[in-house]
Amino acid sequence: MDSRNHSLLPVGVRFRPTDPQLLRYLNFKIHGLPYFKGAVLDGDLYGEMEPWEIWLRFGGIAGEHLYFFTKLKRSTNNSGRLSAHINRKVGLANGTWSGENSGSPIFATKTDKQIIGYCKCFRYENIQLPQHHGEWFMHEYSLHQDSIHQVVDSDYVLCRLSKHGRLKRKLPKNLELQQHSKKRITAPRSTIGQDIMSNMTIDQDFNL
Template sequence: MGDNIPVAALLVGLRFQPSDAMLLGYLFSKITNKSRLHVDQEVIKDFDLYGEKEPWEIWELYRGDNLRSGEDLYFFTRSKKKTQNSSKMNRLIGTGTWKITGPPEAITYSQLSAQPLGFRKRFRYKSEVAQQVSQWIMFEYSLDTDHDLVSKNDCNYVLCGLQKRDLKEEKG
């Protein structure tokens, strides 16, 4: 087989449903430039989720409608601070913003490990202008800068899962 065959083409019928710890592993690989079987390049795209496009435009652009209900689109995106000296992040998107819906959840490699690898935060899309507000959920994965393997300078990327909630299923 040639080296230029994408992994996704070789894994017919396989669904990408990584654990939270696996997603942090992909993020660590991205930051340290150590690719993991090219899966991250095939399934996790580089895209600015804190940019000008609306969630549904991103969903359409990356063919999210081909996914099963509850599956996510995954993206590496750069963190953006509100100001250069701020510790708060800017999470504007299109005409709205990502609003956090609870405290960050610590993610460890195993149940035996006390030190977290990173964190998962859950956000929902909020906009005064757009009508598709309650459909869009984003999970943001970030590495723990206090972890021995992570440098504070390396943490300008996060990995995000974009999910479209089916409001019809929830009502039914």
């Protein structure tokens, strides 16, 4: 993960894409098409770096998000072949991205109910590090299969990383009991129709 690959947005401009627009970025990425590279970075959110290390290295700001193209990592079965299961471990401290197994559908527009992709919500889980447990959230965007044609690399997803310390749960005293009674975690859902940028659109200003 290259720490020099920081956001190249103009000073004072915030990147506020809608869900369908994020899928357009992902579509350009996996099909090898040109796109504005100043806002969505290349990084490994399923690698050896912890979420807070990624946040610091790429200049994360409280209340904002960081966006990454990252590759899914599939587990291997007993015969050594790749399986359909995705390995969502992160870092070297036994942490994992825990959350949804199925994503919420994203439609082309508010009136066009064609499904163009999905968004899954995850939260960082690691009871061995209570100062970070439940503090980091990730929304993972993937394209609908019908939108993938002769791709360069179909394992890419687009991830939105954010920090929400105020939503962190209080850990129970008996950590062993929690390990055996772990419940499904839900994160704030992404919304369609967010403000993109003040008086600007991605299409117009970044020539997508």
